[in-house]
Amino acid sequence: xxxxxxxxxxxxxxxxxxxxxxxxxxxxxxxxxxxxxxxxxxxxxxxxxxxxxxxxxxxxxxxxxxxxxxxxxxxxxxxxxxxxxxxxxxxxxxxxxxxxxxxxxxxxxxxxxxxxxxxxxxxxxxxxxxxxxxxxxxxxxxxxxxxxxxxxxxxxxxxxxxxxxxxxxxxxxxxxxxxxxxxxxxxxxxxxxxxxxxxxxxxxxxxxxxxxxxxxxx
Amino acid sequence: xxxxxxxxxxxxxxxxxxxxxxxxxxxxxxxxxxxxxxxxxxxxxxxxxxxxxxxxxxxxxxxxxxxxxxxxxxxxxxxxxxxxxxxxxxxxxxxxxxxxxxxxxxxxxxxxxxxxxxxxxxxxxxxxxxxxxxxxxxxxxxxxxxxxxxxxxxxxxxxxxxxxxxxxxxxxxxxxxxxxxxxxxxxxxxxxxxxxxxxxxxxxxxxxxxxxxxxxxxxxxxxxxxxxxxxxxxxxxxxxxxxxxxxxxxxxxxxxxxxxxxxxxxxxxxxxxxxxxxxxxxxxxxxxxxxxxxxxxxxxxxxxxxxxxxx
Numbered sequence: 001x002x003x004x005x006x007x008x009x010x011x012x013x014x015x016x017x018x019x020x021x022x023x024x025x026x027x028x029x030x031x032x033x034x035x036x037x038x039x040x041x042x043x044x045x046x047x048x049x050x051x052x053x054x055x056x057x058x059x060x061x062x063x064x065x066x067x068x069x070x071x072x073x074x075x076x077x078x079x080x081x082x083x084x085x086x087x088x089x090x091x092x093x094x095x096x097x098x099x100x101x102x103x104x105x106x107x108x109x110x111x112x113x114x115x116x117x118x119x120x121x122x123x124x125x126x127x128x129x130x131x132x133x134x135x136x137x138x139x140x141x142x143x144x145x146x147x148x149x150x151x152x153x154x155x156x157x158x159x160x161x162x163x164x165x166x167x168x169x170x171x172x173x174x175x176x177x178x179x180x181x182x183x184x185x186x187x188x189x190x191x192x193x194x195x196x197x198x199x200x201x202x203x204x205x206x207x208x209x210x211x212x213x214x215x216x217x218x
Numbered sequence: 219x220x221x222x223x224x225x226x227x228x229x230x231x232x233x234x235x236x237x238x239x240x241x242x243x244x245x246x247x248x249x250x251x252x253x254x255x256x257x258x259x260x261x262x263x264x265x266x267x268x269x270x271x272x273x274x275x276x277x278x279x280x281x282x283x284x285x286x287x288x289x290x291x292x293x294x295x296x297x298x299x300x301x302x303x304x305x306x307x308x309x310x311x312x313x314x315x316x317x318x319x320x321x322x323x324x325x326x327x328x329x330x331x332x333x334x335x336x337x338x339x340x341x342x343x344x345x346x347x348x349x350x351x352x353x354x355x356x357x358x359x360x361x362x363x364x365x366x367x368x369x370x371x372x373x374x375x376x377x378x379x380x381x382x383x384x385x386x387x388x389x390x391x392x393x394x395x396x397x398x399x400x401x402x403x404x405x406x407x408x409x410x411x412x413x414x415x416x417x418x419x420x421x422x423x424x425x426x427x428x429x430x431x432x433x434x435x436x437x438x439x440x441x442x443x444x445x446x447x448x449x450x451x452x453x454x455x456x457x458x459x460x461x462x463x464x465x466x467x468x469x470x471x472x473x474x475x476x477x478x479x480x481x482x483x484x485x486x487x488x489x490x491x492x493x494x495x496x497x498x499x500x501x502x503x504x505x506x507x508x509x510x511x512x513x514x515x516x517x518x519x520x521x522x523x524x525x526x527x528x529x
Contacts (some may be wrong), residue, residue: 008485009513011455015405021449032243047453048241049477054453056239058513059488062523132451132477135245135354140452175245176354193244195344195356201244202249 002027002075004068010059012068013073014075017051023130024051025141029076030081040070048130048205050139086128086206091173091190092214093122093164095198099187099215100164106149106183115216120144121164121185122211126171128203136175136193136201141150143171155181162188175212186211219285223334223394224368225319226392228280233339233358233370234332238347242476244454249351252431252495253294253330255393255524259385260293260334262528263311265378270338271348273418275331277498279322280364282333288372289380293387294331294495297322308386327395328496329429336380337373353432353473385527386439392489395526398506399490402513404459404482405452409443416481417441418505423467423500431473440465440467443481454478455493457486459505469494485512489520 005015014031017024034050035055043060049052057067095118096103107114126140133139143166150165156179159165163174165182174180175192192202203209224231234257237250251257251274258268273282279297284290292299292308299306300323304322306312308331314320325331341348341359350358359368374529387393392400407415418441426435442465454460460480469486470478473496484505486494497503506517 004489005405006402006510008455008457009402009487009510009517013405013452018450036243039523045239045242045248045455047476049452050450052450052452054455056242056455059517064510064514129454130477131243131245133245133475135247135356178353192464199244199469200246200345204243 002070004075006064010056012055012057012064012071013052014053014055014071017098020050023174026083028053028130029079030083031044033084034074034081042067047132049104049132050129051131084206085206088125088208088210089203090210090212091188093186093188094211094215095186095213096218100185102152102183103185106147106166106185107125109149110146112146117147117185118213118216120147121166121171122213128205128207128209130205131201131203134174134176134178136203137172138192138203138209139172141169143169149183151181152183155179159184160187164188164189219340220288221372222339223285224364224366224370225281225283226365226366228275229241229510230276231280231364232274232352233241233271233341233348233364234274234323234350235348236269237349238345238357245476246345246356247351247472247474247476248456249349249357250347251332252472253332253492255387255390255492256330256495257292257332257334258334258524259309259387259527260291261338263291263293263309263381263385264274264289264334265375265380266334266336267376267378269343270373272332272334272339274393274413274506275322275325277331278324279328279331281321283319284316284379286316288314289336290314290320291334293334295325295328297331299323303465305459307384308470310386311380320341329476330495330501335372337375340371340373351473381528387527390523391516393493393520398504400487400508400513400516401459401484401494401505402508404489406449406481406483407483408449408480409484410441411444414441415483418467419507422502422504425497425499427499427502429497429499430485431460431471433471433474434469434494436467436469441467441483442466446489447481449479451477454482457488457491458482458487459484465480487516489513489516
């Protein structure tokens with residue numbers, strides 16, 4: 001059962017589930033797209049994540065309790081809403097060597113050869129659950145279990161743009177240079193964020209991603 | 219177009235307006251002035267709109283050369299500024315003549331001051347905003363802090379008149395120095411036992427050296443949830459007080475990451491956010507619990523008090 005909490009004096013948080021489930025992810029998407037296309041007054045920003053939607057509003061332009069009732073009403077009628085069909089994106093990756101400094105360690109820890117790690121990572125289709133953390137960063141679900149590895153003990157202060165990385169059950173790509181603790185196994189030139197576009201993030205919840213092997217090592 | 223030339227950039231000077239909310243779903247946090255109350259008042263003093271862009275000075279000011287006659291105001295910290303041989307106090311409009319240089323010194327009392335120039339600073343807008351997002355290099359002047367030699371174009375003045383006197387912001391609700399930071403319950407407040415919450419609200423927290431536009435780290439006693447739990451990464455906003463496993467809270471600020479996986483014990487209210495922008499390392503602060511409806515009443519009172527300065 002979804003619940004609604006006041007996350008602050010200017011934001012409501014819709015929690016569809018405390019766990020990361022496919023059903024909750026779908027509900028987040030449907031509510032997000034509904035509020036995006038037909039926003040109640042005073043909505044300032046919407047942030048979908050795994051199982052929650054954060055709704056920021058202007059408290060000077062609305063009654064928070066009335067807004068909460070409106071959101072609750074929509075949450076109760078999600079089942080009749082259509083879901084946008086996502087697109088499949090193919091993203092070429094140069095794995096290992098200087099492009100993927102953590103590939104060797106992931107291979108060692110999983111007992112796989114480096115080319116097996118690459119084949120596993122590139123051998124499946126991922127779901128884009130949401131974009132967050134930094135501009136255009138996609139949180140991808142679908143990483144095969146044998147590649148599940150904890151974050152690095154010591155996060156890097158600078159992870160280069162285009163780094164293809166994994167952490168726990170998650171896969172992702174760093175679109176801009178930023179700090180980061182995920183295991184970097186490759187590098188891509190694929191553009192994930194372009195501030196000159198109306199929709200700056202290339203990927204959106206519901207899209208799918210397949211990684212293509214553009215090279216291994218060196 | 220007239221221009222302002224950066225002779226010396228100070229410690230960290232960026233172009234800021236009121237930010238670009240609305241792009242969290244693309245992973246972009248709003249950025250914008252760390253102390254929007256000061257920026258807005260500075261803008262009104264020179265007849266600009268609230269949303270016009272000015273320069274955010276941090277800790278140590280800089281020197282700025284006027285290529286043409288202009289009107290400016292400093293707002294926020296007193297920078298001990300001088301224009302030629304004249305002292306320039308904050309919170310009042312001033313005229314500068316072509317060729318004059320405004321020299322700002324170390325900021326007193328709080329961490330930030332704003333230089334607002336009539337017409338506003340003109341930079342290409344990114345998603346409708348001039349704000350610099352330093353971490354990602356988005357917006358502002360070439361996406362970065364200003365350097366000596368940068369030449370900032372000024373916009374053409376709007377219809378608003380320059381204000382005719384100084385203002386005193388010290389009575390604005392939420393903006394009085396030294397008051398506690400009011401906070402509403404965070405989405406994971408119940409993860410913390412009443413004793414841990416009492417420690418959170420009773421402690422005089424010290425602002426750590428790691429205090430910037432992304433976040434304000436606090437030092438003091440460790441507070442921990444009743445039991446270690448995993449939080450599925452969720453959206454966060456400026457003012458959210460998250461508690462990582464080490465137990466020392468971090469107040470997320472204007473350039474925060476858009477999502478986070480740490481529990482949030484509380485959230486600084488909108489009316490007190492601007493005062494976060496004044497915090498310096500080693501300042502001490504306290505939090506005070508408040509309801510959502512009381513927080514909203516304070517924000518209204520703050521808006522009315524800002525408007526009242528200009529009657």
